[in-house]
Amino acid sequence: MSGPDRTPLRTAGAALVMALALAAGLAAQAGSGQPAAQAPAWDGHRTIPAHLIPLRDENDEPIIPTEAQPLPYSARYTCGPCHDYGTIRGGWHFGAMTAAASGRPGEPWLEVDARTGTILPLSYRRWAGTFDPRAVGLTAWDFTLLFGRHLPGGGPAEPSDAEVEAEPDARWSVSGKAEINCLACHNGSGRQDPGEWAKQVLRENLRWAATAAAGLGEVGGMASRLKGTWDVFDGPNPDDHEWAVVPEVRYRPSDFDSKHRYFFDLNYQPSDERCLACHAVSPKDEPKWAADADVHAAAGLKCADCHRNDLGHAMVRGYEAEASETGNKTAAAFTCRGCHLGEDAEGGKTVVPGRLGAPYPRHTGIPLVHFKRLACTVCHSGPRPKEGFTRVRTARANRLGIHGVAAWATDAPIIVEPVYREDGAGKISPQRLVWPAYWARRTGKDLLPIKPAEVEAAAGDILKPEDRIARVLIGLSQVMAEDETPVLEAGRFVFAPNVDAGLDAAGPTGGKADAPARWGIRKDGGIVPLVPDFDPAAEDKDPAVEARFQEFLQALATVAEKPGEPAILVRRTLYRLVDGFLDVSEAPAGLAGAAGPGWIAAGKLLPLASDFDVRTVTAKAGTEQTLTEEQVALVLAALTKAGATGECVYISGGRLFRLEKGRLAARKDRAAEPLTWPLAHNVRPAQQSLGWKACTDCHSGASDFFFDTIKGTGPLLTKSVARLSTSSFMGRGGLFQRIFGLTFLVRPVLKIVLAVCAFLVGPLLLVAGLAALGRFAGFLGRR
Amino acid sequence: MVFTIVTVLVAAAAFLGLAGHRFLTTREEARSTILYGERAKKFFAWLALRTIQISRRASPRTWAAYLKGLPLWRQPVLEKWLFIGFYGSFLYLAASGFFFGLFVPRGLFGFPLVGHVACGGLFAVCLTVIVLFKGRDFLAMPRPAGLSLSLIDPRKMAITAARVKRWAFWVFASAGFLLTVTALVPMLPWFGTPGQKILFELHRYSAVASAAAALVFAGLEIFERPAPARSPD
Incomplete structure (x- = not known):
């Protein structure tokens, strides 16, 4: 062809x-x-386009601010047309549930429940020592309500429709989903309020939270008070304008132009305040004015200068192995070594150093082994090691940054730093540490945590002695004068009610530890007995006393869950209320020996607070612990009785507690080991780095770097806690480090000896060499 | 890796050089031919046979007897302890340094490192005393040389065992000096990381040089010394 x-x-x-x-x-x-x-599509220009754009709601409908009951704005449909929402969803902050790789461990979510003594580390990422929330029975809804306060939306707060259907007890249809809150990070407006976000999440106003937090509009109402059948299309509740008020957003019309477009004051790179809203860490006992910023921030860098990302929001986290783990080779340029030394994780000079003016460190006199075995952060980041460590509070663990009338921040959990521990890459790095505490069922070697609600249900009254005493004191408060406060004196402490319906303990006082509990009234700095000792049969008794007794009894009658009717027994005279009137009668023979205020039940006068309650609150007074060993033993018995499969145990302070022949016994267990995660900030100035002063900053016989001891802490008041030396975390023998540290005492002598030897041998070698050379050249005659 | 290769090559060269020297100076068959190939064949045959003989004879008792026969024990007390300290520290330094340097990726660490540092101080002191009081015994004063091609002809350099020993001594002393300096300077706040790396490499290669020089010196010394009398049994 x-x-x-x-x-x-x-x-x-x-x-x-x-x-x-x-x-x-x-x-x-x-x-x-x-x-x-x-x-x-970046056109190469370095400015940010003005974001004067129409707002769209979750139904992709335009928002007209002047319309009645407009819906909150939706990032998916407002930002999504230009910034692909699906791509962003896979980002570090949103994709934990679906991420293929977990990356270097970071701070876990810590479920803290003071009453049950729970500090449970949770993470959707597969980080050692953490539990997958799904494995411990936490649904996406539970997780969102627990931690949504510091979530940027998306992820568990925005489940798929299939996941919503799989959670029949959740209230997604009422609350809506918390979409990715772009403005949480990118809003440049001073109106952005992370605290408002937290409050809206706790009110279950998930779909409204971003609008309220960004200050786009004012959001009222609480979805948490609405019936589970309510839907956003149902509109306001005409029958209730005070309690179950439907969430509603009121936009400020003046913020919109005539085409209903809203101006967003946005930052391409989020400002540090936005990052710190969730990532702030501060020493617990340091005043705000004394806290220094990270040296990079002080030099004018922003968090996002190093922690960069593209549209996929796969943040550069900045650790050395990141480039090889993620395949993002650019990440090697944003580690300490990348920026300052121009080195990749293997030490190869593959990166151009000095990015953004990073200085090249001289490290004069530092032996090379330090760079092989230690991460840069060991010497440069976090607080310097000190006896007792530095206790810090983190935004997410201690609920920082949420401001309002109520106190949101908590002291628990106890997090300390720096603990130096070998990371996965074979280098020692400074880490934060928390001791887990939780109730669990053991099957074989596996522990499965029990949800706090389940523990509380099984424990009944065992975990509530504070509540019972507080209820009595609050009841008595009703009949107190303005300058009077009802108190309970027990042990060396004085307990008074607080505004949160709890107990405040003052003390220790000078009283005896074993003194019997006494109800009293605090007035003018002193405490007088609630029931004074007097003779009821005396003719000259003060009539005001009995009038006061009547008030007390009326107040005590209002106490919820009281074990009997209130009564006051003075000597052989019994005061009680009969049909609302004070009844004064001779005490029955069955009450002989009793005295003071109490509850009449089954023919006996029970004390206002049981011995168990008084013993428990007194033991815990002045401590951060919320459980006693007696309580733990009782709860373990109650959990066992409740029919739990497997043995029930409790973890606290680095020990596992279990019942052995009815008694509480503690032992070591891997599950009780502390959880640590690397820290990188704050980076200190060079002059504050370890080793700046001398090698003995670390290498001495008693350095805090190697020889501090960390004691297990937890909600349980006990002496059975773990004690670990810092060198044990590093996998280094304490004995070796002590001997090695001691060698630094003689090191100056060694230096002098070597110098003298060098100064003697060097010239001799020179002379011998010169003589041979001179003879060879014929300048010198034969010897 | 480079260090390992260099170390192995230097050690092999020193060993083969010493063995070759012994072969050429003691064996009749070495003089039976002038062909290098034939000599090499005979050399390796002799080396293999000799290795087998020595390994068969080697035993703790033999070694003990050998050590007992060393002239070291007959030295005056000061010299005896000087050389015990010198040999002992050098042997530990070489053993610990090369073992960890060649076989342990992490390098020298832990108690062996503490021992290495301590022995380093002892070695430097002993070396200084030896150079100060014994160095003159090894001063080799060459004749004035004329500028000719014979300067680069090995056959006309008059390389003798005694001269090689002297050179080995001074190479050892120089390497020991470098070892001392490269142990001292990194402890002072003078050099940054690149400088520290250079000093570390210099320390390692100085150690190779000192070990090779010591091997050559000891080989020649032992070869020159008459063998101890065999026991009747």
Whole structure:
């Protein structure tokens, strides 16, 4: 066949192949069910476009601020048209539940429940020592309500429809989903309020939270008070304007232009305040004015200068192994070594140093082994090691940054730093540490944590002695004068009610530790007995006393869950209320020996607070612990009785507690070991780094770097706690480090000896060499 | 890796050089031919046979007897302890340094490192005393040289065992000096990380040089010394 004859066939074949390829491409796109991801289109200009854009709600409808009951804005439909929402969803802050790789461990979410003594580390990432929330029975809804206060939306707060259907007890249909809150990070407006976000989340106003937090509008009402059947399309509740008020947003019309477009004051790189809203860490006992900023921040860098990301929001976290773990080679340029030394994780000079003016460190006199075995952060980051460590509070663990009338921040959990521990990359790095505490069922070697609600249900009254005493004191408060406060004196402490319906303990006082409990009234700095000792039969008794007794009894009658009717027994006279009137009678013989205020039940006068309650609150007074060993033993018995499968145990302070022949016994267990995660900030100035002063900053016989001891802490008041030396975390023998530290005492002598030797041998070698050279050249005669 | 290769090559060269020297100076068959190939064949045959003989004879008792026969024990007390300290510290330094340097990726660490530092101080002191009081015994004063091609002809350099020993001594002393300096300077706040790296490499290669020089010196010394009398049994 001639050439021209073959050409049409070739053309037809090529066209067929192209058509098939096109069809296959279209089919693949259609099959994915997702629109093609938009390529990030940066035109090269370095300014941020003015974001004067129309707001759209979750139904992709435009928001007209002057309309009645407009819906909150939706980031998915307002920001999404230009910034592909699906791409962003896979980012570090949103994709924990679906991420293929977990990366270097970071701070876990800590479920803290003071009453049950729970400090449970949780993470959707597979980080050692943490529990997957799903494995411990926490649904996405539970997780959102627990930690949504510091979530940036998305992830568990924005479950798929299938996940919503799988959670019948959740209230997603009422609250809506908390979409990714772009403004949580990128809002440049001073109106952005992370505290408002937290409050809206706790009110279950999830779909409204971003609008309220950004200050786009004012949000009222609480979805948490609405019936589970309410839907956003139902509109306001006409029957209730005070309690179950439907969430509603009121936009400020003046913030919109005539085309209903809203101006967003945005930052391409989030400001540090936005990052710190969730990532702030501060020493617990340091005043705000004394706290220094990270040296990078002081030099004018922003968090996002190093922790960068593209549209996929896969943040550069800045650790050395990140580039190899994630495949993002650029990440190697944003580690300490990358910026300051121009080195990758293996020490290769593959990175251009000095990014953003990073100085090149001289490290004069530092032996090379330090750079092989230690992360840069060991010497440069976090507080310097000191006896007892530095206790810190983190935004997410201690609920920082939420301001309002109520106190949100908590002292628990106790987090300390720096603990130096070998990380996964074989280097020692400074880490934060928390001791887990939780109730669990043990099957074989595995522990499965029990949810706090389940523990509380099984424990009944065992965990509530403070509540019972507080209820009595609050009841008595009703009949106190303005300058009077009802108190309970027990042990060496004085307990008074607080505004949160709890107990405040003052003391220790000078009283005896074993003194019997006494109810009293604090007035003018002194405490007088609630029931004074007097003779009821005396003719000259003060009539005001009995009037006061009547008030007390009326107040005590209002106490919830009281074990009997209130009564006051003075000597052999019994005061009680009968039909609302004070009844004074001779005490029955069964009450002989009793005295003071109490509850009449089954013919006996029970004390206002049981011995168990008084003993428990007294033991815990002045401590941070919320449980006694007696309580733990009782709760373990109650959990066992409740029919739990497997043995029930409690973890606290680095020990596992279990019942052995009815008694509480403690022992070591891997599950009780502390959880640590690397810290990187704050970076200190060079002059404050370890080793700046001398090698003995670390290498001495008694350095805090190697020889401090960390004691297990937890909600349980006990002496059975773990004690670990800092060198044990590093995997280094304490004995060796002590001997090695001691060698630094003689090191100056060694230096002098070596210097003298060098000064003697050097010239001799020179003379011998010169003599040989001179003879060789004929300058010198034979010896 | 480079250090390992260099160390192995230097050790092999020193060993083969000493063995070759012994072969050429003591064996009749070495003089039976002038062909290098034939000599090499005979050399390796002799080396293999000699290795087997020595390994068969080697035993703790033999070694003990050998050590007992060393002239060291007959030295005056000061010299005896000087050399005990010198040999002992050098042997530990070489053993710990090369073992960890060649076989342990992490390098020298832990108690062996503490021992290495301590022995380093002892070695430096002993070396200084030896150079100060014994160095003159090894001063080799060459004749004035004329500028000719014979300067680069090994056959005309008059390389003798005694001269090699002297050179080995001074190479050892120089390497020991470098070892001392490269142990001292990194402890002073003078050099940054690149400087520390150079000093570390210099320390390691000085150690190779000192070990090779010591091997050559000891080999020649032992070869020159008459063998101890065999026991009747």
